[in-house]
Amino acid sequence: MAVFTPVSIDEAKGFLAGYDLGEVVELTPIAEGVENTNYRLETANGRFVLTLFEGRTDEASLPFCLGLTAHLAARGFPCPTPIEDRAGAWLGRLNGRAAAVIEWKTGAWLRHPSEADQAAAGAVLARLHQTAAGFEIQRENPVGPAMWRRLADRCAAGASGEDRVLLDQVEAALARLGDVFGADLPGGPIHADYFPDNILFEGGQVSAVIDFYFGCNGAFAYDLAIALSAWGFDAEGRAMPGAIAAFQRGYESVRPLSDAERAALPRLGEAAALRFTLTRLHDRIFHDPSKLVTPKDPAVFLRRLEHWRAVETA
Amino acid sequence: MAVFTPVSIDEAKGFLAGYDLGEVVELTPIAEGVENTNYRLETANGRFVLTLFEGRTDEASLPFCLGLTAHLAARGFPCPTPIEDRAGAWLGRLNGRAAAVIEWKTGAWLRHPSEADQAAAGAVLARLHQTAAGFEIQRENPVGPAMWRRLADRCAAGASGEDRVLLDQVEAALARLGDVFGADLPGGPIHADYFPDNILFEGGQVSAVIDFYFGCNGAFAYDLAIALSAWGFDAEGRAMPGAIAAFQRGYESVRPLSDAERAALPRLGEAAALRFTLTRLHDRIFHDPSKLVTPKDPAVFLRRLEHWRAVETA
Numbered sequence: 362m363a364v365f366t367p368v369s370i371d372e373a374k375g376f377l378a379g380y381d382l383g384e385v386v387e388l389t390p391i392a393e394g395v396e397n398t399n400y401r402l403e404t405a406n407g408r409f410v411l412t413l414f415e416g417r418t419d420e421a422s423l424p425f426c427l428g429l430t431a432h433l434a435a436r437g438f439p440c441p442t443p444i445e446d447r448a449g450a451w452l453g454r455l456n457g458r459a460a461a462v463i464e465w466k467t468g469a470w471l472r473h474p475s476e477a478d479q480a481a482a483g484a485v486l487a488r489l490h491q492t493a494a495g496f497e498i499q500r501e502n503p504v505g506p507a508m509w510r511r512l513a514d515r516c517a518a519g520a521s522g523e524d525r526v527l528l529d530q531v532e533a534a535l536a537r538l539g540d541v542f543g544a545d546l547p548g549g550p551i552h553a554d555y556f557p558d559n560i561l562f563e564g565g566q567v568s569a570v571i572d573f574y575f576g577c578n579g580a581f582a583y584d585l586a587i588a589l590s591a592w593g594f595d596a597e598g599r600a601m602p603g604a605i606a607a608f609q610r611g612y613e614s615v616r617p618l619s620d621a622e623r624a625a626l627p628r629l630g631e632a633a634a635l636r637f638t639l640t641r642l643h644d645r646i647f648h649d650p651s652k653l654v655t656p657k658d659p660a661v662f663l664r665r666l667e668h669w670r671a672v673e674t675a
Numbered sequence: 676m677a678v679f680t681p682v683s684i685d686e687a688k689g690f691l692a693g694y695d696l697g698e699v700v701e702l703t704p705i706a707e708g709v710e711n712t713n714y715r716l717e718t719a720n721g722r723f724v725l726t727l728f729e730g731r732t733d734e735a736s737l738p739f740c741l742g743l744t745a746h747l748a749a750r751g752f753p754c755p756t757p758i759e760d761r762a763g764a765w766l767g768r769l770n771g772r773a774a775a776v777i778e779w780k781t782g783a784w785l786r787h788p789s790e791a792d793q794a795a796a797g798a799v800l801a802r803l804h805q806t807a808a809g810f811e812i813q814r815e816n817p818v819g820p821a822m823w824r825r826l827a828d829r830c831a832a833g834a835s836g837e838d839r840v841l842l843d844q845v846e847a848a849l850a851r852l853g854d855v856f857g858a859d860l861p862g863g864p865i866h867a868d869y870f871p872d873n874i875l876f877e878g879g880q881v882s883a884v885i886d887f888y889f890g891c892n893g894a895f896a897y898d899l900a901i902a903l904s905a906w907g908f909d910a911e912g913r914a915m916p917g918a919i920a921a922f923q924r925g926y927e928s929v930r931p932l933s934d935a936e937r938a939a940l941p942r943l944g945e946a947a948a949l950r951f952t953l954t955r956l957h958d959r960i961f962h963d964p965s966k967l968v969t970p971k972d973p974a975v976f977l978r979r980l981e982h983w984r985a986v987e988t989a
Contacts, residue, residue, distance in 0.1 A: 407751070435756070
């Protein structure tokens, strides 16, 4: 579950005294999510999300992440806007954490998206790229190649057995891949975590894209490669060609790829596979058994590497 | 109906090319409202309202009106926020009119609000006053005493029969009332048109306050007096004491009135009754029969004057 920092209703009331949200009616922990603490907050003004940012979310990144969602929402893009306190600020402190109140968006994420859903999700990702264009704040990818190196070195200190085998494969792929982001591809603000559980649907349409806390500047095609790696593979990491094609078709219906982007996509897919394999491997090796979050299997993400490599060499 | 300026789907597409709302799917006239032209707009990003501002809405007022809703929505108050175009502007031009795209809010206005609904609407009006506090732009009331004088003089030139009788009553009341806004009461941005058809409900709660185009700076108690005059009387203009009490109780549950405000309320109620009687009388006398909007009966609003006067002298 995703309450790492408990908040009592009285603590929430104290924090929300700085906001114009009216009386706090109810505070309910939200089970989903593995990075930050989230509560569903009912006030006299309606329903909101109260988020406390936990260790992995760098506070310095929050003006980018919250600002990007505010920029997108102000332009009609379906994502929750952060709520301003009386001083016009999005961020406060609660129980030792940076904390924010976020608009509540209705909808549910899809466990089994159809190809039409895949195409809709792809189109919305392309619109995200287009709509984010004028956003001014910059943020380097917090899980870029420098962090991959750090994660791999940390893993090396603790890996054994199956983890060691995986790490060796990761190291070999890293060495082979080289400087994957060297090409001068079109880019701007990207979501960088466009997984199905961050895309809410309602009535067959995307009602909200949530969780921009890995958002950063990067190549649009890398964001697409991450998304294809998230949406286009089954639970065992096997490619679902129909899903991949539908998602990419939806994306390109809004923003067609250039030849350079299309050529770069398989290698960017390998990079995406490595990035998520590495964070999952690290989380499994250094998992705190007192935490109730179950580590995700890194092997199913590494399997995506084979798919992208096959596409690349085809 | 409320389409004074027709917009074709191609004209809408041309206008919306300046926005990041994705493909325009559908454009449907909205029948409600009597001041501006409104279309329901479906795009790839969801549902919106496309508003063209007609003659009575002074374009110079729009930065106040749109800015106030954006200020309120950013602080979690339930009202639709205006959507920014690619340049970050809320206003453009379409078919010779100032035009804006506004967030779509779900809900419906209540023909027969219960006392619980009255109290909820009152509480939300008080929150509007509290949440608007930090808003910086100023706008004088466009339908204040100077405009009452102009409207009455214009009516005098065209009134006959029943209208003439009404106008004489209005003139007598204006003379008796004197400078109703002289007292130094607490104030700030007010809605100034807080009628039931501008308050949407969903699931027993206020889901949105809409139509801030009469919004201006003024005394909070005058806004309450307008709202009580709108919510607390039946179709014939007879006071419904239970409704008035419930609305005011809701308002004061959030923002208790000062003694000075409570003392001023009946005279402000008379002012509200005069204000709406005058605009309705003017609209009826100078009604363009080619317009499909049916003028509202001014007499039922003048009847409210008697109620407020009875309260005042009690």
